[in-house]
Amino acid sequence: MVKSYESTRNPEIRASASEAVLKGIADDGGLYVMRDLEDKKVSINELLGKGYKEIAEIILGKMLDDFPEEKVKECVRNAYTNKFSREEITPLIQVGDNFILELFHGPTSAFKDVALSILPHLMTASYEMNNMKGEVIILTATSGDTGKAALEGFKDVEGTKIVVFYPEGGVSQVQKAQMATQEGKNTFVCSIIGNFDDAQTGVKKIFTNEEFNKELLKNNKVLSSANSINVGRLVPQIVYYFYAYIQLVDKKVISSGDKVNFAVPTGNFGNILAGYYAKALGLPVNKLICASNENNVLYDFIKTGVYNRNREFYKTISPSMDILVSSNLERLLYYLSGKNNALVKELMEELNSKGKYEITQDMWQLLNKDFYGGCVFKEDVLKTIKETFEKYGYLLDTHTAVAYKTMEDYKKETKDKTATIVLSTASPYKFTRSVYQALYGEAEEDEFTLMEKLFKNTKVEIPENLKNLQTKEIRHSHVCKVDEMKKFVISASEK
Numbered sequence: 465m466v467k468s469y470e471s472t473r474n475p476e477i478r479a480s481a482s483e484a485v486l487k488g489i490a491d492d493g494g495l496y497v498m499r500d501l502e503d504k505k506v507s508i509n510e511l512l513g514k515g516y517k518e519i520a521e522i523i524l525g526k527m528l529d530d531f532p533e534e535k536v537k538e539c540v541r542n543a544y545t546n547k548f549s550r551e552e553i554t555p556l557i558q559v560g561d562n563f564i565l566e567l568f569h570g571p572t573s574a575f576k577d578v579a580l581s582i583l584p585h586l587m588t589a590s591y592e593m594n595n596m597k598g599e600v601i602i603l604t605a606t607s608g609d610t611g612k613a614a615l616e617g618f619k620d621v622e623g624t625k626i627v628v629f630y631p632e633g634g635v636s637q638v639q640k641a642q643m644a645t646q647e648g649k650n651t652f653v654c655s656i657i658g659n660f661d662d663a664q665t666g667v668k669k670i671f672t673n674e675e676f677n678k679e680l681l682k683n684n685k686v687l688s689s690a691n692s693i694n695v696g697r698l699v700p701q702i703v704y705y706f707y708a709y710i711q712l713v714d715k716k717v718i719s720s721g722d723k724v725n726f727a728v729p730t731g732n733f734g735n736i737l738a739g740y741y742a743k744a745l746g747l748p749v750n751k752l753i754c755a756s757n758e759n760n761v762l763y764d765f766i767k768t769g770v771y772n773r774n775r776e777f778y779k780t781i782s783p784s785m786d787i788l789v790s791s792n793l794e795r796l797l798y799y800l801s802g803k804n805n806a807l808v809k810e811l812m813e814e815l816n817s818k819g820k821y822e823i824t825q826d827m828w829q830l831l832n833k834d835f836y837g838g839c840v841f842k843e844d845v846l847k848t849i850k851e852t853f854e855k856y857g858y859l860l861d862t863h864t865a866v867a868y869k870t871m872e873d874y875k876k877e878t879k880d881k882t883a884t885i886v887l888s889t890a891s892p893y894k895f896t897r898s899v900y901q902a903l904y905g906e907a908e909e910d911e912f913t914l915m916e917k918l919f920k921n922t923k924v925e926i927p928e929n930l931k932n933l934q935t936k937e938i939r940h941s942h943v944c945k946v947d948e949m950k951k952f953v954i955s956a957s958e959k
């Protein structure tokens with residue numbers, strides 16, 4: 465079997481693509497990276513005229529190089545047939561002189577659907593390929609978006625169960641309703657008395673409980689995770705960078721071979737890293753514009769070469785970007801350092817012990833060749849939403865607005881005329897309260913009422929999956945204490 469992947473921290477720890485998907489994280493705590501990425505070129509001309517699924521088959525075939533061609537096709541078909549509300553899966557919309565790539569037409573109206581729709585199929589395929597039998601139990605702690613997208617992705621997928629914990633009182637009304645009404649015979653949801661950190665710590669404890677894991681294994685069951693460091697989440701995200709480019713060529717905005725920029729609202733650095741992979745695979749990319757909110761660790765990092773998490777944590781109106789340690793950045797460090805695993809290990813140890821590290825001058829120069837960093841705070845986010853709606857009739861969500869404004873700042877600062885695509889990561893209706901506030905000022909009503917009002921005023925359609933959420937049947941109402949989480953997993957595993 466080809467072992468194309470290795471740990472960012474140790475070249476001796478190797479894995480095939482399917483093993484990397486199953487393991488999630490390497491045994492030494494490093495992330496799996498493809499060593500010879502630059503040898504896997506994709507020809508743009510070969511993609512012209514092709515649709516999302518065909519492009520996905522080509523990209524996934526290159527990156528998941530131990531998957532048989534037929535398996536890749538089957539995974540793509542299962543993930544994207546009739547699951548997205550748009551034929552194109554990720555349509556490209558022109559707004560003024562710019563383009564917005566809408567990644568939110570999946571079953572939960574969040575960009576995480578793109579990867580989480582296919583991850584379960586990649587996992588079960590990997591399971592088979594490695595001659596394993598039994599059941600995979602996915603365990604997730606969520607602050608809102610990931611949990612629902614994972615539930616929808618794994619819903620009724622043969623050979624899997626999905627268990628989600630969220631903090632009681634720590635998610636929005638819409639997010640809570642989304643999870644409480646989840647369908648599927650293999651889905652299990654429990655809110656915990658505590659905050660997100662408590663939920664996450666509880667899940668980690670279960671993962672590292674050897675005795676418990678042994679017990680599960682006796683019954684042919686293993687625990688796994690669906691978080692964004694899994695190769696099976698990263699690789700599917702490369703696809704839409706290529707597809708956005710092909711759509712621009714189709715629209716005759718650019719010719720095949722011209723360069724483009726991408727602006728990405730960034731949290732854990734997974735989405736934008738997929739853009740870096742696309743460039744490595746041969747996509748003509750000029751700049752990757754990395755957009756942050758008040759938690760602007762990445763902005764400072766790109767500017768100075770110093771990554772420093774020792775700072776205040778802000779709760780913002782773009783909560784999915786409220787992150788101080790962007791896990792996937794470790795993969796970029798690996799490539800920027802010329803695949804220097806020892807150096808990556810050192811930097812990660814420094815991050816652990818001191819909360820900060822500094823990259824070399826050479827790495828910093830390479831970083832700035834490919835990336836531009838910007839940050840946008842609340843007041844400007846609200847202003848951007850209002851102005852973009854008034855000027856173009858286009859309604860941005862709070863995360864996408866951060867990227868949109870960063871793109872404008874970049875253009876003003878650099879005078880760069882390259883065609884630019886802003887990645888839109890959520891429907892405005894997922895963050896109704898703040899979007900409504902941007903247009904009409906603060907409101908008292910509950911989120912469902914505001915959704916209706918926002919629709920009446922803007923005429924922007926509410927996604928089907930968010931409509932009538934409050935009248936759907938409640939299927940999950942478990943609440944437990946942190947020390948009861950294991951019991952909940954056991955009962956789920958026995959069903």
Ligand SMILES: *Cc1c(COP(=O)(O)O)cnc(C)c1O
Nearest residue numbers: 730731732733734735784889890
């Ligand atoms: C997860 C998420 C992001 C951040 O993406 P990363 O891959 O973690 O950088 C941005 N916007 C929304 C709406 C998200 O759900």
